[in-house]
Amino acid sequence: MLAIEDVHVYYGAIHALQGISFQVNQGEIVTLIGSNGAGKSTSLKTISGLLRPKQGKIRFNGEELTGMPAQKIVGRGISQVPEGRRIFANMTVSENLDMGAYLRKDKPEIKKDLERIFAIFPRLRERKGQVAGTLSGGEQQMLAMGRALMSKPQLMLLDEPSMGLSPLLVKQIFDIIKDINAQGTTILLVEQNARMALSVATRAYVLETGKITLGGMAQELAASEDVRKAYLGA
Amino acid sequence: MGHVLREGLQQVVNGLSMGSVYALIALGYTMVYGIVKLINFAHGDVMMIGAYVGWLATSRLHMSFVPALLLAMASCALLGVIIERIAYKPLRNATRVAALITAIGVSLFLEYGNMLVASAQVRSYPPVLPSVSYKVGGVYLQYGAIVIFATTIILMILLTLTVRYTKIGKAMRAASFDKDAALMMGVNVNSTISATFAIGSALAAAAGVLYGAYYNTIDPLMGIIPGLKAFIAAVLGGIGIIPGAVVGGLVLGLTESAVSALGASTWRDAVAFLILILVLILKPSGLFGKNVREKV
Ligand SMILES: Nc1ncnc2c1ncn2[C@@H]1O[C@H](COP(=O)(O)OP(=O)(O)OP(=O)(O)O)[C@@H](O)[C@H]1O
Numbered sequence: 001m002l003a004i005e006d007v008h009v010y011y012g013a014i015h016a017l018q019g020i021s022f023q024v025n026q027g028e029i030v031t032l033i034g035s036n037g038a039g040k041s042t043s044l045k046t047i048s049g050l051l052r053p054k055q056g057k058i059r060f061n062g063e064e065l066t067g068m069p070a071q072k073i074v075g076r077g078i079s080q081v082p083e084g085r086r087i088f089a090n091m092t093v094s095e096n097l098d099m100g101a102y103l104r105k106d107k108p109e110i111k112k113d114l115e116r117i118f119a120i121f122p123r124l125r126e127r128k129g130q131v132a133g134t135l136s137g138g139e140q141q142m143l144a145m146g147r148a149l150m151s152k153p154q155l156m157l158l159d160e161p162s163m164g165l166s167p168l169l170v171k172q173i174f175d176i177i178k179d180i181n182a183q184g185t186t187i188l189l190v191e192q193n194a195r196m197a198l199s200v201a202t203r204a205y206v207l208e209t210g211k212i213t214l215g216g217m218a219q220e221l222a223a224s225e226d227v228r229k230a231y232l233g234a
Numbered sequence: 235m236g237h238v239l240r241e242g243l244q245q246v247v248n249g250l251s252m253g254s255v256y257a258l259i260a261l262g263y264t265m266v267y268g269i270v271k272l273i274n275f276a277h278g279d280v281m282m283i284g285a286y287v288g289w290l291a292t293s294r295l296h297m298s299f300v301p302a303l304l305l306a307m308a309s310c311a312l313l314g315v316i317i318e319r320i321a322y323k324p325l326r327n328a329t330r331v332a333a334l335i336t337a338i339g340v341s342l343f344l345e346y347g348n349m350l351v352a353s354a355q356v357r358s359y360p361p362v363l364p365s366v367s368y369k370v371g372g373v374y375l376q377y378g379a380i381v382i383f384a385t386t387i388i389l390m391i392l393l394t395l396t397v398r399y400t401k402i403g404k405a406m407r408a409a410s411f412d413k414d415a416a417l418m419m420g421v422n423v424n425s426t427i428s429a430t431f432a433i434g435s436a437l438a439a440a441a442g443v444l445y446g447a448y449y450n451t452i453d454p455l456m457g458i459i460p461g462l463k464a465f466i467a468a469v470l471g472g473i474g475i476i477p478g479a480v481v482g483g484l485v486l487g488l489t490e491s492a493v494s495a496l497g498a499s500t501w502r503d504a505v506a507f508l509i510l511i512l513v514l515i516l517k518p519s520g521l522f523g524k525n526v527r528e529k530v
């Protein structure tokens with residue numbers, strides 16, 4: 001479904017992604033783990049079109065995405081829940097969800113998806129009219145996920161959904177991620193919380209300072225000595 | 235006592251007329267600042283061009299007030315978009331100072347460009363608004379003042395509805411808050427910025443035509459002072475905040491006419507700038523400003 005081939009991304013002189021390649025297949029949950037500054041967010045921003053690779057190719061369902069403007073990529077079926085949520089704090093919960101469906105015109109379908117999102121996150125229904133900036137951190141995470149789902153993505157990119165949440169809430173969010181996946185959305189998940197990420201993922205890649213150093217089935221990686229030492233603290 | 239009250243009410247009417255003009259211009263400042271964080275110092279000159287288009291339409295094309303107003307608004311909307319594309323867009327990632335200097339350049343270009351085209355001569359508007367006034371409770375309400383105020387209210391309602399409920403309005407708010415997040419929703423941020431310039435410039439043009447029709451004379455440098463005043467109004471209300479611009483404009487207009495009423499009309503401009511200084515010292519975020527912090 002998604003194929004990244006030898007992608008290089010720079011911030012000025014900083015070579016943030018040094019030729020990474022990986023794939024995500026339909027129906028999978030794939031996770032990209034790595035420590036601070038490894039280039040995880042950079043990878044997702046590049047897929048979403050916010051950053052341009054200097055070299056390499058990104059293909060989605062056979063179509064070349066490299067160089068496509070960010071606002072078109074959503075329309076192709078990739079939406080992102082960015083790091084730090086980036087909800088529109090000046091708008092209401094409903095308006096944020098409307099923004100997620102910005103490119104869609106199928107009104108009845110949008111309505112159905114809104115109901116589905118309220119079923120997944122009942123809290124959002126209760127807070128419909130509230131200004132998003134006043135939501136709690138956990139609610140903001142739910143809103144960011146709901147907003148991304150409103151574009152009816154085939155592939156959803158999640159950047160550290162567990163950040164700043166209590167363990168209980170993290171567990172809840174990961175259960176929801178599994179549900180969303182079970183309902184047919186493919187997922188690419190970026191996490192520092194490697195234990196959680198590996199427990200839900202089908203496959204995983206390890207990113208270290210801009211390079212992919214390991215890749216394989218999530219269970220196998222979780223069992224490997226190197227990964228345990230570096231990312232699972234054991 | 236009755237006399238003082240009447241005099242006071244008369245000044246309120248005057249203040250609201252001038253304040254409406256400030257408010258219309260201030261809206262463009264604030265909307266543009268909201269989305270590109272640029273103080274568009276050419277904005278007062280867009281108002282001036284609007285006044286000239288209105289003058290051309292009424293005096294040469296013999297159009298009546300409303301069509302002339304609409305023509306000026308449409309022309310300036312286009313002008314605003316062109317200015318943004320040519321002058322500001324290439325500098326979107328440059329330093330703020332570079333953009334500010336460019337804005338001053340555009341301002342001078344419009345002022346002296348128009349002097350070249352239309353000459354520096356002061357022009358007077360044909361009497362598009364009947365010069366009648368109604369005496370209501372001892373206060374003279376000029377027809378023109380009513381038109382200014384009513385037009386401003388109508389435009390503000392339209393703007394509010396647009397910003398609150400339409401797709402482009404939501405895109406504008408989203409992009410003002412976080413451009414990358416807006417892009418991720420599929421918003422074409424470039425055209426959203428163009429739309430913002432178009433709307434802001436159209437409102438400035440409306441202010442220009444109203445100004446010309448009510449105060450009669452226009453000249454190529456007429457935009458400077460109202461432009462600065464509107465900037466003060468926008469800062470007073472809280473730059474980037476739409477209702478703030480309206481309130482800021484009206485408050486400034488009323489303050490100025492109060493100063494005139496106290497017999498200190500030569501101090502009017504000084505008082506306006508004093509307000510700017512006080513706001514910047516006491517509450518830089520303006521009357522309506524609050525600090526929205528993101529939760530992490
Ligand atoms: N806007 C930027 N300008 C310059 N360098 C940047 C920028 N954004 C990221 N970088 C650098 O690129 C590298 C990768 O950053 P990235 O944000 O992708 O890391 P990450 O893996 O998401 O880290 P974290 O887990 O802390 O979020 C880092 O060295 C970072 O300093």
Ligand SMILES: [Mg+2]
Pocket residue numbers: 040041042083159
């Ligand atoms: Mg990151």
